[in-house]
Amino acid sequence: MKRIRRFLDLGNLRRFRAIVQLVTFVLLIYGAYFAIDLGSNMPVLSCGYDRQNGGMCYLLPLQHQLGRPLGMLFSMASIGILVGFVTFLLWFIVFNKAWCGFVCPLGTMQDWLTSLRKLFGIRYSSYNQTQFNRLKVIKYVLLVLLLLLPVAIGAGLIGGEWRAAFCQICPGRMITPLFVGDFSQWTIDFSSKTTMILTALGMVITGMFLAGSFVKKRFFCFFCPMSALQYSFSKFSILKLKKDGGKCTKCGDCYTVCDMQIKDIADDVQSRDILRDDCTLCMKCIAACPEEGCLQADIAGFTIFQSTKEGFSKRMQIDRPGGDDERA
Amino acid sequence: MNARNDHTIETPRERQGRHKAMEAVKVLDTLREYAVNPPEAMEYFYELHRRYHCDMTPMHEGKTKVGTMCIQVPYEVIDALGAAPVRLCNGFYTDDEIGGEYLPSKSCPLVKATVGAFATDHFADAPDLVVTPTTCDQKTKATGIVEEMGYPVYEMEFPRVKESEESREYWRRSVRNFTKTLSKELKTKLTRRKLKASIQKVGYAQTLYHRLSALRKAELPPISGNDMFLVTNAFFFDKTEAWSAAVERLLIEMEARVKEGIGAARKRSPRIVYTGSPPIFPNLKVPQLIEMADAVIVADESCSSNRLFNDMVSVDEWFLYDMVDAVADRYLKGCTCPVFTRNDDRIRRIVELVKEFSADGVVYQAFAGCQVYEMEQRSVLAAMEKEGIPILYLESDYSPSQLGQLTTRVEAFVESLKSRKRRQ
Ligand code: SF4
Ligand code: SF4
Ligand code: SF4
Ligand code: SF4
Ligand code: SF4
Numbered sequence: 001m002k003r004i005r006r007f008l009d010l011g012n013l014r015r016f017r018a019i020v021q022l023v024t025f026v027l028l029i030y031g032a033y034f035a036i037d038l039g040s041n042m043p044v045l046s047c048g049y050d051r052q053n054g055g056m057c058y059l060l061p062l063q064h065q066l067g068r069p070l071g072m073l074f075s076m077a078s079i080g081i082l083v084g085f086v087t088f089l090l091w092f093i094v095f096n097k098a099w100c101g102f103v104c105p106l107g108t109m110q111d112w113l114t115s116l117r118k119l120f121g122i123r124y125s126s127y128n129q130t131q132f133n134r135l136k137v138i139k140y141v142l143l144v145l146l147l148l149l150p151v152a153i154g155a156g157l158i159g160g161e162w163r164a165a166f167c168q169i170c171p172g173r174m175i176t177p178l179f180v181g182d183f184s185q186w187t188i189d190f191s192s193k194t195t196m197i198l199t200a201l202g203m204v205i206t207g208m209f210l211a212g213s214f215v216k217k218r219f220f221c222f223f224c225p226m227s228a229l230q231y232s233f234s235k236f237s238i239l240k241l242k243k244d245g246g247k248c249t250k251c252g253d254c255y256t257v258c259d260m261q262i263k264d265i266a267d268d269v270q271s272r273d274i275l276r277d278d279c280t281l282c283m284k285c286i287a288a289c290p291e292e293g294c295l296q297a298d299i300a301g302f303t304i305f306q307s308t309k310e311g312f313s314k315r316m317q318i319d320r321p322g323g324d325d326e327r328a
Numbered sequence: 329m330n331a332r333n334d335h336t337i338e339t340p341r342e343r344q345g346r347h348k349a350m351e352a353v354k355v356l357d358t359l360r361e362y363a364v365n366p367p368e369a370m371e372y373f374y375e376l377h378r379r380y381h382c383d384m385t386p387m388h389e390g391k392t393k394v395g396t397m398c399i400q401v402p403y404e405v406i407d408a409l410g411a412a413p414v415r416l417c418n419g420f421y422t423d424d425e426i427g428g429e430y431l432p433s434k435s436c437p438l439v440k441a442t443v444g445a446f447a448t449d450h451f452a453d454a455p456d457l458v459v460t461p462t463t464c465d466q467k468t469k470a471t472g473i474v475e476e477m478g479y480p481v482y483e484m485e486f487p488r489v490k491e492s493e494e495s496r497e498y499w500r501r502s503v504r505n506f507t508k509t510l511s512k513e514l515k516t517k518l519t520r521r522k523l524k525a526s527i528q529k530v531g532y533a534q535t536l537y538h539r540l541s542a543l544r545k546a547e548l549p550p551i552s553g554n555d556m557f558l559v560t561n562a563f564f565f566d567k568t569e570a571w572s573a574a575v576e577r578l579l580i581e582m583e584a585r586v587k588e589g590i591g592a593a594r595k596r597s598p599r600i601v602y603t604g605s606p607p608i609f610p611n612l613k614v615p616q617l618i619e620m621a622d623a624v625i626v627a628d629e630s631c632s633s634n635r636l637f638n639d640m641v642s643v644d645e646w647f648l649y650d651m652v653d654a655v656a657d658r659y660l661k662g663c664t665c666p667v668f669t670r671n672d673d674r675i676r677r678i679v680e681l682v683k684e685f686s687a688d689g690v691v692y693q694a695f696a697g698c699q700v701y702e703m704e705q706r707s708v709l710a711a712m713e714k715e716g717i718p719i720l721y722l723e724s725d726y727s728p729s730q731l732g733q734l735t736t737r738v739e740a741f742v743e744s745l746k747s748r749k750r751r752q
Contacts, residue, residue: 123647129493246680250673251662252496253642256654266661267491269676288642309538316642318531 009308012315013287017101021108027054028105029179041087044104045226047176049167049185057172058088059146059226063164067150089233096237097230097275100221101282106172110213110220114259117214125215132261135222136278142166143225161194168198171209171220217259221280231277238300241281245269247294254285254295265295287315344448347422349382355610359554362620364592367551367585369578373558376574377609380565384452387565388412392514395455397442397470398463399631400486400663404641404655405507407568408526409516414453415564417632418442419608421726423450430473431466436697437726438608439466446474453565455479457513459506461486464667464700482509490660490668503656504649520648527641527651529568536575537637543582544626545685548591550582553602553625554615555592560633561609593624598745600625601681603674603708604693605701606632611726614693617735621742626685629678635664666700674704675711682717688745689718691738696725718745 027036028046031054038055046053048060065081072078092099100107117124127135146166152158167173174185188203189195212219221227248269255266260278265285268274274295275281286295289307296306313319338346356374360366379385392411396403399415406413418424418441427444445451460471461484475481485502487495511518537560543550559578563571585591600623607615607630615625628634639662643654664674678690690712694701705721712719720741724734 118645121647123649124645128497246676246683249639249662249664249677250490251639251642252657253640256642256657257644263493284644288644290640290642309535309542312640312642313531313535316528316531316640318528318535318640 005303006310008304009306009311010314011305011311013283013305014315017282020102021111024103025105025108028103029053029176031055039087041084041091042099043088043092043226043230044099045106045170045172045224046104047106047170047172049173050176050180051182052180053176057226058084059170059229060164060167063146063150063166065150066147067153067160067163069156070151070154072154089236092230092233093237094239096234096239096241096281097227097279098239098281098283099230100227100280104226105176106224107218107221107280109175110209110218113210113213114217122215124217126261127216129263138223139225139228139277142223143228146225159192159194161192165198166225168195169202169205171202171206174202174206175209218280221260222278227278227280234275235273239281240273240298241275241279241283241286242272242296242298243268243274244294244296245271247291249291251290253288253290257284257288259284287311341448341450344422344426344450345384348420348450351420351422352377352381352610355612355616358616359558359612362616363552363555364594365585365590367555367578367581367592369574369581370551370555370558372574372577373555373562376562376566377558380452381610386453387567388414388453392456393453394510395458397458397460397467399636400461400463400659400665401459401484402503402506402655402659404523404526404530405503405510405518405652407529408518408523409507409510409514410522411456411510411514412453412567414455416442416445416451416455416458417564417606417608418445419611419726420445421611421728423448424726431470434697436464436466436605436695437611438605438695438698439470441726443470443473446477446479457482457510459484461502463665464698466697466699482506486667487660488667488669490663490673491670496657496660499660500653500656503659504652507652518648518652520646520651523648523651523655524646527643527655529572531640533563533568533572533575534637534640536572536579540575540579540582541627541634543579543586546586546591548586548589548595549593549599549624549626550585550591551578552592552619553600553628554612554619556625556628557607557612557615557633558609560636561607563636564608564632593619594622596746596749598623598688598742598749599686601678601685601687601690602628602693603630603678603690605695605698606630607693608632613726613728613731614691614722614724614734614738617731617738618691618742621735621739623742623745625691626687627681629664629674629681631665634681638662666704671704671707675708678708679711679715679717682715687717688749689720689741691741692719692721694721694723696723718748 030052032052036054040056040061041058042055045057046055048056061084149162149165153162177185189199209220250266252266255263258265262276262278264276265274283297283305286305286307289295290309290312292308294307296303393414394406394411395414395416397416403413417438420441423444424437424441426447427440430443431440458474458479458481462468463486471481471483484506487498489495600618602625639658641654641658643651664677709719
């Protein structure tokens with residue numbers, strides 16, 4: 001038991017994560033080629049516009065389902081909706097926001113763009129705290145719109161061209177299909193003024209996604225409504241990010257490495273459950289914390305990864321002086 | 329033979345050297361005398377302190393020496409630029425008395441002693457440049473005095489509020505500016521490779537310290553607190569590689585001791601966490617009193633030991649300026665220095681150390697004249713009371729005169745801890 005514990009804690013998280021991300025990326029983007037279908041209620045932006053996907057983003061069906069005439073929405077016919085929602089929840093409850101850090105193809109793509117930037121030797125940029133606080137509201141606004149617009153369609157308040165409005169502006173729709181050689185989404189839909197504006201906006205946002213994630217780590221995740229939706233349920237998850245405030249020295253190492261600039265991870269010494277809404281549960285903070293057992297990831301009470309002094313020294317390559325100079 | 333070597337009248341400087349050597353030797357001898365099972369690997373440190381403080385043997389000949397007045401000066405940066413960081417915080421009573429002529433008599437003995445050494449230029453490794461961060465008032469004000477004495481001084485601006493993002497940015501900027509200036513001064517370019525190597529070198533030393541510390545959790549701590557202060561204080565001036573090698577040897581011996589159940593104290597010796605103004609060689613007055621009264625220091629929260637090593641640099645992307653910022657963070661964020669507006673962090677650290685090292689009590693020393701530690705006394709005492717941790721507060725200075733009174737208080741405290749232990 002102790003040996004397993006130590007093995008896990010000393011693990012090379014960076015490599016492990018890169019491998020999981022690659023495997024799940026292939027699974028979700030190309031799954032259909034291998035006859036894999038995980039359904040259409042995935043808690044990640046695995047885009048439904050990719051015809052070969054092996055599991056699909058829940059936001060697309062959600063928008064469609066909510067867009068029914070109101071009478072129908074509150075009838076037996078909505079059992080299907082409920083089933084979809086429960087499936088989404090079940091997926092989510094097991095892995096919590098680790099879906100973002102380890103599975104979401106859109107998240108993975110951003111990490112690849114980050115690697116590309118590193119290859120060029122360019123430094124990342126970051127938001128200051130004021131900008132950060134302003135930005136973090138956007139994803140909730142998007143989520144509310146995403147839920148309200150379809151209902152408004154159902155109620156006959158706005159036209160059907162608003163259907164799946166978020167998908168129209170989501171970069172997933174344009175980028176993901178490229179991986180299976182499908183360029184069909186790269187057009188502006190002139191069928192109505194609304195669709196024209198939305199698809200044009202989609203183009204702009206996609207451009208921003210590519211440029212943004214090149215300079216800023218996880219640029220898009222700050223705005224992602226899926227992240228907001230997930231967070232609404234994250235209290236129920238069995239995978240937890242926990243902190244023992246008594247052991248924390250507030251050294252800020254965890255905050256420095258956090259792609260999502262979550263300041264609480266370092267400064268909050270009161271919360272036991274330290275998961276914040278922007279968190280992608282990438283666990284980089286745990287790997288970077290030099291205090292024994294200060295940060296940990298628990299699944300149903302069982303610790304799967306925790307900060308240790310030894311693990312820290314190993315990952316920082318300081319356990320032996322003059323360690324190899326690998327570009328991390 | 330020339331006339332110089334012939335004369336027998338001692339110059340003031342020679343007398344100062346002799347007095348300092350006497351102070352140092354006395355401490356080393358007492359430590360040897362009272363040591364329970366003295367570790368062999370400690371000889372390196374005893375000898376090192378003797379060579380440096382009595383024989384005035386320089387450690388960094390041929391290198392530019394950057395004298396630092398506080399632990400907040402980023403060691404990694406200086407080292408990466410090819411210079412030798414030498415911490416000048418001083419523990420000599422002889423120097424304290426000389427410094428008293430330059431500073432108000434009520435100022436902190438540590439600062440007075442440091443200024444005293446400058447006044448007489450009495451260094452084994454004389455600094456080519458002095459760096460002072462604006463931490464406590466006394467150090468800040470000493471900057472001007474040292475500069476007037478003709479030393480080139482660089483001021484590093486240090487924030488007094490730690491929590492805000494602004495102060496983090498402010499300190500990062502201070503460190504970047506320092507890096508640029510020093511690099512210009514030394515005519516060396518800071519490279520990614522060199523800084524990474526320094527971070528790793530210092531990080532490795534820190535790892536060794538942590539491993540050594542962890543052994544003190546044992547039921548019988550294998551090393552005494554005083555020896556530990558000798559080890560950590562040696563980092564002020566020793567070459568990092570040599571220091572690490574010596575600690576590696578010490579570690580091997582200590583690990584073996586823990587296995588065999590050999591300790592540097594007795595089984596019933598009360599375990600103490602030391603906090604407050606930093607014990608700096610040879611001013612180990614209070615730590616010595618504690619351990620001579622049959623207690624053992626198992627951990628400390630002070631800037632001459634634990635705080636020097638505790639927080640480590642963590643880098644996400646190994647680019648030059650990422651590393652510089654990460655180094656800056658190491659010195660500010662985790663620091664429990666009392667100069668900051670609030671001291672919650674310091675209190676949390678002390679409580680955690682008491683728990684982690686199963687300590688029986690805390691000894692809190694404040695140097696007379698050290699306003700910040702004196703002022704924090706109340707809140708720390710209150711917090712310890714709340715936690716049910718016995719604590720002794722002492723005010724002391726470098727003079728050997730008040731030893732009697734201190735001894736009585738320390739002994740009484742240790743006795744009370746013992747009877748408390750018996751009752752449990
Ligand atoms: S466009 Fe975005 S929200 Fe819509 S299905 Fe694709 S990834 Fe999901
Ligand atoms: S927050 Fe990022 S990783 Fe998570 S679902 Fe959204 S895009 Fe994917
Ligand atoms: S890295 Fe660990 S010790 Fe440092 S601030 Fe974060 S949680 Fe606290
Ligand atoms: S808080 Fe930790 S797990 Fe969450 S995003 Fe930041 S580094 Fe990753
Ligand atoms: S002991 Fe107090 S006054 Fe003296 S240098 Fe330290 S903080 Fe300043």
